[in-house]
Amino acid sequence: MPRPGGNPxxxxxxxxxxxxxxxxxxxxxxxxxxxxxxxxxxxxxxSEFVRRAIAKALDELDKKSGETPTDN
Known part of the structure; x- marks a missing residue:
């Protein structure tokens, strides 16, 4: 329930x-x-720039190795 006077x-x-x-x-x-x-x-x-940069880097990693690296 919205607060009184708020945006319903x-x-x-x-x-x-x-x-x-x-x-x-x-x-x-x-x-x-x-x-x-x-x-x-x-x-x-x-925020959108950072999301896209991370997505691009992850896609490049996937193309290189075929899988996402793990932190073992």
Whole structure:
């Protein structure tokens, strides 16, 4: 139930993932100050840029080795 005076259609107007797969997990990464500064300068585009960069890197790994590496 929405709070009094709130947006009753919040779920209709809320965040929607662009792809087929829901975006429900978070991941923390330690970065150099220069990398963080460059990412922060991207504004709202930062999250999508990082998701695409990770997806591209994972696809390249799959093509190289045929499987995702594990941390054993």
């Amino acid at each position: 259609d919040l779920y209709k107007s809320g965040f929607q993932a662009a792809g087929d797969e829901p975006i429900i997990h978070t991941f923390n990464v330690k970065l150099a100050e220069s990398m963080k500064t460059k990412l922060d300068s991207m504004g709202k585009r930062k």
